Amino acid sequence: MGEFEEHWRIIQEGFASIPVQVYIGIIAMIITYIFVIKFMRNRKKRNRRLEKAVQRGHVVQARRMEYCLDDIKDINSHYSATYDYEVEGSSYKYHFRERIFPPLNLPLYYINNPRRAFHGLDKGASVLNVFLTFVPWVVAVLVIMLLGGV
Secondary structure, three states: OHHHHHHHHHHHHHHHOOOHHHHHHHHHHHHHHHHHHHHHHHOOOOOHHHHHHHHHOOEEEEEEEEEEEOOOOOOOOOEEEEEEEEEOOEEEEEEEEEOOOOOOEEEEEOOOOHHHOEEOOOOOOOHHHHHHHHHHHHHHHHHHHHOOOO
């Protein structure tokens, strides 16, 4: 028991040596994370380009012609696929490159030019999500600096 008590005393001394401003900064970071999580849950994802294409009726079904996996050994590799689609009698090709397996039929959308088609699959994390991940850390550092800590 003596060894445990000695380690516990060292841990307590370590925490006692940390300035109060750091603890306030950590609390500010936790509160900011709570607000960021609430904001991200309430945020409705919108794809304005997709909405505009659907509104104009520029939706076409493409059929997968061929596909491959870039690197079988790499867990972060992408699938590449070629799709064919037809708009007003003209045939076009679409090149798909994502981490998900390419579906057999893929709805494609375009605004004005059918050659510049895009798919409406969810891309996952956006730039805003990455930015909001770092906001609580910035708040914590600012609070610590403004309070005259470290």
